[in-house]
Amino acid sequence: MSGPIFIESSNGWTKELLPSDFKCSASFASFQFLLDCLASTILDGKWVPRSVKLIAPRVEGKIVRSDIIPLRMVDMECIEEVRSLATPLEHYTGKPWDTSADLISLLTESAGGIILRSNESAEIADLMLRNVQLELHNRLSFQWVMPGLRRKTVAFLEGSTVHPSRGGTAENIYGAAKALGLDVVVLAVQGHWLEGSEYAHWRKAFVPIKFGFDAEFPARIVAAVKQSGLKVDALLTIFDCFQTFITAAAEELGLACEPASAFEIATNKYKMSAFEGHEAFRAASADEALNIAATQTLPYPIIVKPCNGWGSEDVFKVDDAADLARQVSRINTDRHGAEFVMEHYCDGPEIDVNIVLYDGEILFSEIGDEYPKGAENGTQDDFHEMDTCSPSQLPVNEQTTLRSHFHQTLLRLGFRNGIFHCEARMQDSTLEWKSIDHGMYELQETSKPAAAPPSVWVIEVNPRPPGMKATGIVETTYGIDYWALTMLIALRDSARVQALSQQFRNGAQYHADMVFISAAFGDSKEGIWESGDVTTELLERQPHLAKNVSRSMTFIQKGDKVPKPSSGVNTFVAYMNIFSRKSRMEVLEIAKALRQDIQIEYS
Template identity: 35%
Template sequence: MAVDVVLGAPTAQLHKPPQDVPGLPSDIVARPTSTSASPGSQPADDESFLRPFFWETIRLCELYSVVHVVLLPPSQLATRCACQSEIAGNGRRDPQGRQNPSSRLIHALHKAGCASIKFATTEISVFTCILPSTDGYVSRSDFMRLRLQDFPFPIQHIHDLLQPLQKYSAIAVDAEASLPSLIKHAAGIVQWAEVDNSISILALQERILDLTQELKYRLDAAPWLSPEPIARKRIALVRGRPNLTAGGPVYRAAEALGLDLVIISEEGHWLQPETEENKKHREAFISTDMTEDECVANRFVAAVKSYPLPIDGIFTLSDNFFVAVAKSAQALGLPTSPVLSYETSVDKYRSRLLQDEPGKTARVKSVAELKDLLQKPDQFSPSFPLIVKPTKGWSSECVSKVRKMDDLAVAVEKATARHGSTAVIEPFFDGPEMDVNFVLLNGEILFCEIADEPPCQADASNASVHDTFSPEALTMPSALPAHEQEIVRSTLRDILVNLGFRTGIFHVEARMVNSSYEYRDIGGGVIDLVTKRTLPLGEPTCRLIEINARPPGFRVTVPSKQTYGVDYFAAQMLAAVGDGNRLRMIAQPFQHAVAGSSAGSQYWSRLVYVPVPADGAVRLAEGLSPCEELKRRRPDLAEHIVMAMDHFGEGEKVTMYTDGARNYAANILVQSRKSRREAIEMGNEVLRSYKINIEA
């Protein structure tokens, strides 16, 4: 792919590279702008651009071609090209004699939609045009921002030039195509950060080569355009998100997909007022009684029917409304999984029976009923350690590990007090815990992500009934061996499909029993999965913990999108409106393969849960949030931080625990392109360095 170009020469010198570059196509057209026009003559289209500069077209993959354009700064042109008198006739000079970029080049870019593009006065400017290979309709307008997030080369600006659902007409990218035509037909243009003008030609060439390979990783097998027209649809979200931090990724995805979003939520929700800001996030708001009673599904149906425009799908991200929304969708004839599937998934007892062993799982509504049950060993024969949790619950609230009979009643009393729920008593599965996220279409796995959850307080062998199962971190992609990951995928997929879930996004928690890997201190305070010193005798088995028929919470969904390039919120909405074609399109991960992983993660990442350290009120130092303060104080860590979310602001009251589950002050995602170990080390250092001032 490499093209050796001598910038600034009257005619660029092109040399074939000594060998082909693995993974990149060889059909490249590389051209400098001609400098043969005589003073006063009318330049051709290509000759109207600033010279000397270099541009090349590359067929990146089957779906895309790219055009790289490199321009020297005016100061360098004045030095290198003072002898080329004809340049003065095509370019313009300021009063100091420095040449400015051609007004026609700027005009062409502005006409393409890059109104904010500017060229450096002292550095080298580089930009890249992305050109799809075929005609089609835009699946999502922010496709480039999604696929280029956390790009290893700094980006100055991404110009999204297409609108949702718009038709795009491709242009032949060949030796006959002029640069103005290619710019005109670009679906998007990336302006890279300026390059120091002291860079050597070889180094610049290598930079563009590496940049091209990285683009291939991100765009290969990731379609942007649908061959068929996409009908604009409308979707209802039951219960708006609590704030813009949690809701922003959902609302932005709906807009990019061309989905008109209607919010069905309680009176007084922050999205209800008809302000200009709220109108940016939703089309309309329908105030509805959200009381969780037997009639709530009927009220959702009435809300949808009351809207004057057709609604094509309905969904929720709130666990306590899954069943009601499924009933509503069924009554309205909208896409949904079976109501019975949701009823089973939200009931921890019924979902546990999907992998039950006789006599190992029980459900009780009180301590008194527990005592009666213990007198019937033919029905229930507990084997310690046990897990006790509410039949309906979330966030590890009121979940206890019980190691002895004396603590069983304590755990049951705690679980039954939560939401007036019954308590589930089930086996504790010893082995690495995983968060597994599926994108399914008609039972087919479009994408599956396995994230490792390191041991928490309650995983300790001496854990008490009061220790928590609240997560402390997630590491992606999984370090489990490939054959164990395949067991996880196939086992959990079969459970979902047999339960009736065939299309949608599913967040499943599980453990690998008899894994050949275990968590161990590998030095330097790093605890990670490594091969066991003594391999287990039994076969590895994946044991289900719970099913959540939704994407993971936004604290995890956003890091997954950044790591793999797959947006679960967008996928959830497309499933809800029955758009299987686009669901398949957006479920394509990156093509990177860190540590041989086939999952498509662009780097190793570590999501750190920062626990609230004390009860009290948050006080900000100098108006900076703790995450911003951390990044300013530790620029070495800031280089690895790709997402940082503080959950509390000035004066907000916080507590360490809610019903036995940890509360978090922040979630911070760190990455490493070097190694999984470095990602964990950076995460550990972030946790140690995070400071939040809480006034008792």
């Protein structure tokens, strides 16, 4: 849109619109939003009516995060676009609007704006506006402006190993920090991608640091924080292996932290199993494992997994001693270390339980159902993630048992604050995964006789948000951003932690499934990726499926080499977050269709 723009009111008042009329911000967000509203009234060369909703707080204070409106109004059917008009920590007067307010004043005092989908029927347009108003009550009925907020600084150890173009969580973390009004100091190795100019806007400072697992590492972290020259208010990492070092450094700097002893247990799978009372055995070689098998009565079938593993890599199900040596020899000790744990394999439904814990209380939790893994349904011999469906299908009493068990486990470990990604199996559950169609499963009433009341078999407790892009499905389903809460909890920003832990008043807005796409090819191929951006291609080719996809990404690019699936290395190549407002069954059907239709080629 070019040339002068004039606005005319119903009483004949006319004024030329200028950027200078709007609040002073780098992007002139309000002015640009108005231009986009006007442009949206032209569709295929014809004028169409549009409805627009502006949102402003009714109380005085600073906005808890600048993008709170688009974060909470995500995936509404009648909305074409939702835009933030706020800057981080922007102050609002909370003064009520009246009929005398002009359009420019309304825009400059708004925290967000919504453009509704075009509809020539005034009746339907009015119905959509009323629906948006109801959803504002559902999604924003908590304290999203408050007094006393000020800019603070957090220091991140490592930052993120994965470049944003290859997925990972960096965009989520640094985007949340910016919206919260937080400055970030990155402590990472020299040459890290966050050190360069391309992403300099994501950080206040970058301090190179030598990594290691030696006794002097905490001292190097302390020195790096001081070298930044900034007053750092919180110190954190998203990597399990660095948690105890961060705790030691935080204690030295006088910053809030959780006890090192809690991390020492939670980040070691053998120690965590022993803490839970499992009959677990630890070994560091095939010979040690076979000696244990010869001298102990192992509770077959057993699970073998690295004590310090991640991403479900090198996790094997073993049925007898003959199979034990073969599976143990496959563990990649260069990636996960030599030590591994052997314990009973629980065949109950696998569950993810994510918990927001603050001052010892659960502020928010959600439970997702992990689809049967390849090693369970016979398609592969690994335990790499397939799908995570939420909300869970488990009976309410079993979900209550899960929450209660993990709450008590976290407290017994010594944790009182943090985001925890917990994994378990529901032993003696009343439900089990059953095949309902080729390549499709659902939790249904079990045919097995109950040996005991349902109980929780803990797999692991990760003192961090879920990895990969799994936080995204929680954002869209419940309106909760785990990365923002991770930083606010580290800062002990109680008011914002309490506010931003509030899910939608009506609960999950839809049934959802995170679909993981892993590489699948034989050892005869090199594993060179020939397909390009397979998720974008699929959604453009199948728009009837695309309308049910909230977020998606292909992590690799044409010409990249993918690890061989037989290597045991996690080979996730893409993901899709899908949803249905109709039913969980529709979600499962869409997931199946997407898997069958995605086109992947290797050479």
